[in-house]
Amino acid sequence: MGVDVVTFGCRLNSFESEVIRREAEQSGLSDTIVINSCAVTNEAVAQARQSIRKLKRERPHARIVVTGCAAQTQSRMFAEMAEVDRVVGNDEKMRGDAWQATRTAFEAPFGIDASEKVAVADIMAVTEMAPHLLDGFERGLPRVFVQVQNGCDHRCTFCIIPYGRGNSRSVPMGAVVDQVRALVERGHAEIVLTGVDLTSYGADLPGAPKLGQLTRQILRHVPELKRLRISSIDSIEADRDLLDVIADDARLMPHLHLSLQSGDDMILKRMKRRHSRKDAIDFCAQVRRLRPDIALGADIIAGFPTESEEMFARSLDLVEECDLTFLHVFPYSRRPGTPAARMPQVDGGAIKERARRLRAAGEAALLRRLDAEVGATREVLIESGTQGRTEHFLPVAIERDVQGMVRAMTIRGHDNARLIASGR
Numbered sequence: 001m002g003v004d005v006v007t008f009g010c011r012l013n014s015f016e017s018e019v020i021r022r023e024a025e026q027s028g029l030s031d032t033i034v035i036n037s038c039a040v041t042n043e044a045v046a047q048a049r050q051s052i053r054k055l056k057r058e059r060p061h062a063r064i065v066v067t068g069c070a071a072q073t074q075s076r077m078f079a080e081m082a083e084v085d086r087v088v089g090n091d092e093k094m095r096g097d098a099w100q101a102t103r104t105a106f107e108a109p110f111g112i113d114a115s116e117k118v119a120v121a122d123i124m125a126v127t128e129m130a131p132h133l134l135d136g137f138e139r140g141l142p143r144v145f146v147q148v149q150n151g152c153d154h155r156c157t158f159c160i161i162p163y164g165r166g167n168s169r170s171v172p173m174g175a176v177v178d179q180v181r182a183l184v185e186r187g188h189a190e191i192v193l194t195g196v197d198l199t200s201y202g203a204d205l206p207g208a209p210k211l212g213q214l215t216r217q218i219l220r221h222v223p224e225l226k227r228l229r230i231s232s233i234d235s236i237e238a239d240r241d242l243l244d245v246i247a248d249d250a251r252l253m254p255h256l257h258l259s260l261q262s263g264d265d266m267i268l269k270r271m272k273r274r275h276s277r278k279d280a281i282d283f284c285a286q287v288r289r290l291r292p293d294i295a296l297g298a299d300i301i302a303g304f305p306t307e308s309e310e311m312f313a314r315s316l317d318l319v320e321e322c323d324l325t326f327l328h329v330f331p332y333s334r335r336p337g338t339p340a341a342r343m344p345q346v347d348g349g350a351i352k353e354r355a356r357r358l359r360a361a362g363e364a365a366l367l368r369r370l371d372a373e374v375g376a377t378r379e380v381l382i383e384s385g386t387q388g389r390t391e392h393f394l395p396v397a398i399e400r401d402v403q404g405m406v407r408a409m410t411i412r413g414h415d416n417a418r419l420i421a422s423g424r
Contacts, residue, residue: 009038149195212241297326327362
């Protein structure tokens with residue numbers, strides 16, 4: 001058996017799992033399971049641990065390697081699990097030599113030495129980022145990801161991720177353009193730019209280009225690209241070029257996911273966020289003026305320490321005030337080592353209830369958008385013969401099997417979760 005990778009967490013982890021699979025297989029590893037973990041919540045860490053135990057029961061002879069953000073921040077905890085054979089750091093996981101060293105350790109005549117079980121270096125010492133062009137993406141796969149940035153220079157009080165990812169670093173623009181061109185030549189219709197703090201792109205590069213300049217360069221130099229999408233952004237960092245591209249180029253998809261986190265100014269300050277409630281509302285209004293049909297999503301945390309019912313109500317109101325379509329709700333998770341962990345905590349029951357109310361508001365917002373789409377004609381990216389996504393990232397159930405990459409379709413209705421469309 002070869003190398004199986006189990007992925008937790010964000011889209012960036014999904015991309016990196018493909019790099020891991022390639023590098024681990026090229027190193028000659030076999031019968032190995034790699035857990036690419038997430039550290040964003042305690043639940044994510046617990047799920048990784050549960051998965052490790054379950055996989056070891058199912059495949060007792062397989063080697064288990066843990067990597068990812070949780071492995072970087074809690075390497076010793078994973079190393080102490082009897083089921084785990086090796087822990088590989090978040091930087092090391094992207095390098096072939098780390099997987100070669102792992103194979104060498106596994107093949108040692110007396111088994112892996114305890115001192116070699118943890119291969120995790122100081123992530124804060126990493127200052128550069130190499131591009132990873134994945135030839136392993138299946139040809140013709142409609143949507144693929146390109147990692148353009150990693151790490152984060154900000155220190156939000158609730159977030160452990162900078163300690164798992166390190167400081168912000170970017171892939172040079174020319175290398176990104178080359179990656180996109182190569183993927184388009186392989187038949188991929190939609191490229192998604194991804195990173196940890198995407199709107200900080202370029203600050204570490206010569207000339208300090210911004211995300212907007214990168215998107216312009218991609219669209220200018222790869223005219224064959226059908227659709228470009230950007231993943232989660234910090235609205236306060238959106239630059240003028242990015243706003244201009246949103247307004248002027250239909251190939252940049254009309255869908256943004258925003259890192260808002262709260263709708264209350266005091267909570268935002270305690271989170272050490274750099275925007276205010278008014279900033280968030282104004283940004284959403286601005287992009288809607290530039291692209292009236294744009295769909296907006298947001299991350300919002302329920303039950304951040306010291307959050308009162310009145311403070312929470314301002315987050316709840318933000319769903320309508322920003323006219324959000326997609327809501328990603330995080331019940332606050334206390335992460336040891338973060339400043340928020342030392343603040344007065346909200347009762348767990350209240351956190352769950354607030355998260356439930358936020359999710360209900362998100363479901364109602366999505367339903368309103370689905371209702372508004374009925375009768376429209378949309379360009380649907382065909383993910384399989386009977387399902388796809390519109391320009392606005394709305395899921396589509398297709399009434400009959402269709403061929404092609406992007407098809408114009410009439411929206412006939414919806415099932416409260418997906419649009420229903422027929423080909424044209």
